[in-house]
Amino acid sequence: MINSTRRTFLVCAAALGGVALLPRNALARAAAPILRAAPSNAQLVPSQYPATPVWAYATEGVGTVPGPEIRVTAGEWVRTRLVNDLPQSTAVHWHGIRIANAMDGAAPLTQTPVEPGSTFDYAFETPDPGTYWYHAHHNGTEQIGRGLAGPLIVEERDPWLGQPGAATRELTLLLADWLLDDDAAIVGGRWDDLHAASHSGRMGNTITVNGKTRPAFDLRLGERVRLRLINAATDRVMPLALPGLSPRLVALDGHPVPPRAVETILLGPAQRADVVIDAPQKASAALSLQLNPGNGEWSGIAGFVLDGDPVVPEPGEVRPLPAWGTLAAPDLTEPLRAAVVMEGGAMRGMDGASFRGERMGFRDLAANGIVWAFNGVAHGLEAPMFRAQRGQTVQLQLTNRTFFPHAIHLHGHHCEVQPRSGAFNQPGDVRDTVMVGADETVDVAFVADNPGKWMLHCHMLSHQQSGMMGWFEVT
Ligand code: C2O
Ligand code: CU
Incomplete structure (x- = not known):
């Protein structure tokens, strides 16, 4: 392919x-x-x-x-x-x-x-x-x-694969979440279900990896492989684990991080993680990529089959991915300060919001398929949430006043997570999609160096569709 x-x-x-x-x-x-x-x-x-x-x-x-x-x-x-x-x-x-x-x-x-x-x-x-x-x-x-x-x-321009400490091979694993009926047909007709939208969104019942349920991948004994994990689910947050494979995180949303050992990898919708795994040197019990659907139980969504002669010598320390060198560092001396306040959804609700330029109460909003808002505006297309001058650093405060986590995606830019980073992030991580837990505030910063009108929305697509969307402009 x-x-x-x-x-x-x-x-x-x-x-x-x-x-x-x-x-x-x-x-x-x-x-x-x-x-x-x-x-x-x-x-x-x-x-x-x-x-x-x-x-x-x-x-x-x-x-x-x-x-x-x-x-x-x-x-x-x-x-x-x-x-x-x-x-x-x-x-x-x-x-x-x-x-x-x-x-x-x-x-x-x-x-x-x-x-x-x-x-x-x-x-x-x-x-x-x-x-x-x-x-x-x-x-x-x-x-x-x-x-x-x-x-x-x-x-990478200078290939990382094959270098000392790097992986010898890579696998792209695109994870998706399908809502299927007994005939394996997609349950349609409820794409705008407001009950789901006001909770965690549309949850499927079938996880696929590269379009298959529980595919198997070959691994040579002792082999080091780079996994490119992509959460392509419409709404599902995916806690992932790779027991027995000593996973080390090397990139988030495409951007390198210093290699760090991880027990679990939490991928919100649209987020990606590059993870280096080492196959054991000796044949062992069945190995798999595991997902926790939220009930505390881990189950395998892809298997690994060990094969071949052990790789010698063992690969040693993980080689970091080369730095991008293309992303301007935020200058926080005089940033443009902007805020995104998330409101709405089940268990909290909101009194009202403006939608299509009109102030509406909760019932009228719901009648229009709206249950969420950013800064009191639902599905805001009329005006930008903020305007930055090209080259200006934006310090963006993401405040979640709802009962659910959200995956906030900024188009056209990657942002750096600041010290107030919440439970899902580490300060210094650079991402295009940032998870903000219930009742959390997360600060991010980025240089607005890409001119244009950029969407900013929740990547739980049921949330986006029911109000969690706006945009900002770089002029
Ligand atoms: Cu991946 Cu506006 O989306
Ligand atoms: Cu959301």
Whole structure:
């Protein structure tokens, strides 16, 4: 798959007319490849059960779940033509890429949604190496809930794989959460269920890893592998564990962290973690990637099968990923201070909020499918939450006055978690999606160096859809 997508997804020289930046094989990749979104079928569950009708992306042939892996090297461009063969409008967002605003796919803010039968050409540079993903950004709960998501991998310019202390191999694992009925069909028709939306969101009953329930991966004895974990669930927070595999975290949301040993990895919706694992030197009990669905019980969602002769010598200390070198450090001497206060949902509720420019009480909001707000504004598209000058440091205070955690995603930027970091973060982590626990306040800071109108929303898509959305502007 990697080879075919490397061929299919055109990457070409940076805008500078920079011949020196032309990647190898640039000519072979000269046509804008297609990314078609269309109904398809996927065998999510074991083959004694029916295949699931899904919506899926394809570069050629029929759509797959997840969509084809797009893989480039930092500094290269992705060019693709979205072809919408879905029964409804759509747009593609390249989650976590510090992208030019017009290519962000954040309908309706940065583009109008692409109607059925229409196309839209995306072309963008990928400045920073790391693990990203792409997904539909219109009717997200339904479109991602039906399968419109895929991995977007930006490799380091100087390969890390194969270096001393690095991994010899990597695996991309895209995790999704499906709500299936007894015939393995997606439970539709309740994408805007306000009961779910006012709680933790739409929870599935079937976890897949790369579009399969409990797939198995081979591991050589003693082998060091880099896992690129992506939480592509619409709403589910995923506590993960890799017992017996000594997991070390090396990147969050694509951005490197000094390698740290972790017992569990908590991935909110849209978050990614790069984790280095070491297979045991001797055959051992069954190994798996485990998920805790919230009841305290861990269960395997992917298995690892040990095989082959032990790797010698043992790989030793984990080699850190190379620093990005592209992200400006926040200057906190005179930042622009902005705040996002989250309100609403079950157990707390809210008195009222403004929606489409009109102040409404709780009942009218609910009648409009709204149960959440940011700073007293629900689904705020009319005006930005704040405006920053290009190059200005923004210190953003994220306050959660609700009973539920939220996964706050900033488009176009990555932010640094400040000392007040809450239970889900560590100060200094750099992320594009930040979990804020119930009743927590988390401070983040970033340099607003990417001009445009950028969405800021909860990535629990049921929450986004029912009010937790706004935007900020960099001018
Ligand atoms: Cu991954 Cu606005 O989204
Ligand atoms: Cu939320």
